[in-house]
Amino acid sequence: MAENVKEHFDIAVIGAGPAGLSAAAKAAEYDLDARAANPDHTPSHILIEGSPLHANTIQRYQKGKHVMDEPGYLDLRSPLEFAAGKREQILKSWDQGISETGINFRANCEVTKITGSRGNFEIHCADGNTISANNVVLSIGTQGNPRRLGVDGDNSHFVQYQLDDPDEYHDEDIIVVGAGDAAIENALALAKNNRVVIVNRKNEFTRAKQGNLDNVLEAINDRNMAFSCRYDASVKSLSVPPPGSVGTVVLNTARGDETLPCHRVIARLGSIPPRQFVESCGIALPNKDPEAIPELDGQYQCNVPGLYIIGALAGYPLIKQGMNQGYDVIEYIKGKAVKPVDHPLLALKFSLLPYLADVDDILALYQQRVPMFSRMNALAFRELIMESDIRYCVSDAQQLNSLQSQGASISQERIRDIESARSADIQRRQSAGLAIKPVTPISPPVITKLLRSGDFIYRHNDYSNSFFTIIEGQVTLSSAEGSDTILGPGQFFGEMSLLSGRPRIGNAVASNDTILIETPRRTMAKLMAANDEVAKGIETVFLQRTLQQFFTPQGSYVDLRDIAKQVKTSHFNTGKYIYKEDDAGEHLYLIRSGTIALSRLENGKEIAIGQLHSGQIFGQMALMGDPTRRESAYAAVRSEVIEISRQPFLALLSKSPESITRLQTETSKQLKSTAELAALPEQASLMSFLLAQGTGEGTNxxxxxxxxxxxxxxxxxxCAETHKGISRLDRKAGVRFANINLPIACRHCEQPHCMKECPPNAIHRESSGEVYINDSCIGCGNCETNCPYGVIKLSYQLPEKPPFLSWLFGGVGPGPGEDKNATPSNMAKEIGKKAVKCDACVDRPAGPACVQYCPTGAAQRMEPAEFINVLNLR
Amino acid sequence: MYVNILNYARRRYFWWSVILLIACSGLYLSQAESLPPNGGSWQGYVLGSIGLFLIIWLSCLGIRKRSYASKSANLQAWVSAHIYLGISLIGVATLHCAFQFGLNVHTLAYMLMCAVIVSGLIGLYAYLRYPRLLVENRANQSFEQRLDSLAKIDKEGLALAANCDTEIQHMISSAIDRTAIGGNLLTQFFGRDRSSVAMPTKGTTSKHSQMLSNEGQQTVIDFLVAKIPNTQKPGEAERLQKLLYILGRRQELLRRLRRELSLQLRTKLWLSVHIPLSMALLVSLFVHIFTVFFYW
Known part of the structure; x- marks a missing residue:
């Protein structure tokens, strides 16, 4: 095609990631049909991609990486194939899909600007060409282009911005620039066979995950490893060598310039978010946040008519979601009113509610009902409901039974639908001569959750941490100490445990005809990180309720709105001091999350004289007559505290005079226990040891x-005998101090580190506090990396052993305990390793087996709050 | 820190065994005065049955300890009861036999029972005493950590010695090579040091040496101590001082390592007497019962 002829298409898809590929494939299907009717039909679509290959992000994954197909509950709707598997398999199937569907794919064509609107878009490319289109689908993701070093030669073969296979390099000097997770992971992987220097612009690795942080520090300190770090350093210049030989890098460090010879430079400096490009296309963004998500209507159209945004850029980072949107958006452009894939799933969630409305109407209604959610992006709200449970509270057993049986038949119907859709798909594939996809088990459909009026939504001391929003009806919050609080439609509760990780305080009971949205912690955390308004709304109420809980249990939290505005919440990393001994104090502190240690200097040595947990106060003496701090307070684990100065303190006390007595009692108790520990220096040093080991954030x-x-x-x-042959505790490797051994065993942290990044959401917490991993574990190892205490390991399933008595009397098999020499079966190897950890014997009525089976009573499990009693017992 | 096996549940099982012994004494004294007390009276049979039941129950601890699916009380309770009721068995059995002893299978069973109980008492002493000694000896460092430290200072020592005379170099490397931790049962039990060293013989060339015991690294230390004031080469005194320091550290590490092995062995060794003796007791008990009823 001659360069000066302007091409025109009906649909231009920009960005060939999963979402863009799927959209282009759907558009290509329309072209296929058109060509069947008219052989002269030319493509009415184009897929434009700046890099040489499709699915750039996945191409950049390390070789053999397992790609997930979350969320599991969502079906795939796309002309292209996609199921969880190895990176290579997935890329190959998409390659095939591109040729089979006949996508009009233009690679190496970077789009610099888009102008116009529906019917007359002009797409300007970096090579000078312009393409016009009626509709534009923007699916460029959020990765953006990698941030470059910004020095001469940063675009040469000497500098790489990604690392495909660390094992490709041997015995080389390599400089890795960057301090994020990608840089650390690359540097550590390369250090196995090479000499690595990691260059960090700052003086610590602040952006890294805890696991990566620990590993990189360990590697830096390991003298046997050719691994070092240059802190406070940046790249000043490069001298690019001819390919295959050694070049040099000049670093700008705090102590002057340093020249390092090396074979290659790997720069992992993050990427430039595509915000600037997005704004240049006339797309409106809601705030200044570099990761802000554009406002879209229900058909993914932004404020520019005819310009559609899908995939990660629209706020949907998961592959399957993006692919489904690609399909849907083409249907919308073609004027077809398809329902999104999640439509039937939402319908099931609403199925037992007393409404006759359509899913979209119910969603709109709900969003209106809750002030905090009302200004959220409609798609984000839909996502929130998708990940939440809808709970409906009925009046009596009869209604409950009839609704339950109705629910059962709805579930069966859904399963039948899925089965018939699957068999139709198999038939279609067979007749088309395609390979049959392996069948995955159908997970039970999620329908409206029922409860009866008067049932507990949660009880006092439960370890649940989901967040509840009331749509209709009312919920009564009651606690042993205070009066009941009644909440109505639009209000929310459960934010205390959500934010602090501590068990529930008080009971929550629903009344007749109440409808609730129960949102899991990780969905809420994601939402709070992305949406300031929601985060602020929850924070404010949290503050008010926390203050009310402690100071005015008889009052209403609403009265504390003004006082709550006068207090400040601060974060403290492990080891950071809130105040020091002999300082002059002006605040008292209420712990919001984490553990605070109190310590005192005795003979030049710092000893712990107390530990306090969320919901407790400290430093109150400063406002109760003694302004000099008699002890230091530091964060034993990462903690958040609420700072209360004199004015709000007095205001709080005046609201509820009886709280003075309470405060005095609490203070006396604290003073007694700190005085006791201070008088027992040996016990105090045991306490210091325990706190230094991070046990403060444990619950068990x-x-x-x-x-x-x-x-x-x-x-x-x-432990091994009660947990499939694998012991989850290691006594010998435990850390010892005096007569205490802290074995390698799960402490069931308040805010479990392991739960943070579990892709299949396989780690759960019982309402009694035990953290356990269920069968949906995919063995990715994130939890193992994230656990700072090394209590999680990846292991194959071990073969079953002969029964105990045949070992005892016949010597058959390896006997009780973990068999270190066991070889996993081929089946087990195929399934792969899975994460195993202590579940505190959650299913055993007799309690933890490690404790029950200690013949001498040496092993005990306890809460950190019990340490003091145990230590004093000696 | 926690409650030990004797004090478990406020010594509940101590009181159980006291009650058992009082009841058994009552039973013994209730025997008719016309006959001397005897294992053959009905009281004697009851006492014997109690003893038999106790012995069988006591030997079930080995199975109970490994019945990991059990829902019943914790193992500490069983062990506590095992100890108190096991000790009271001496009383029960003595009352059963009514203080009659002789050279026969019956007294053999009695003697075996006593041996089992005595070995158990030794075990009880071991369980109460040695863990504390182990804690003391460990001084906040585990066995593995200590082995690592040893490997590390050995490396330093060899590196230092490499810069010294060949004489010293040979001596140090031989002292390290011939360091013995552990050994046979007795050596381990008493924590004996069987280390040796090839020492250079005076007045001859470095090729000649003799094998000497190096208990507690003392031989090498003595050699160095004598050598340090007489060095001639520059820097040698400093190197030898450093070596002396390293040998001192080795001395301490090795002593603690051996002591740990010895204490661990002592904590466990009694079991290998207690269990076989219990088996022998069960067999002789069977013979005792069989003969009593066979010759009846």
């Missing part, structure tokens, strides 16, 4: 008394 810590332990390892044996 295994402590072995070495004065009683005879080293029989029956704890480990019992």
């Amino acid at each position: 810590v295994l402590l072995i008394d070495e004065n009683l332990c005879v080293g029989c390892d029956n704890c480990e044996t019992a």
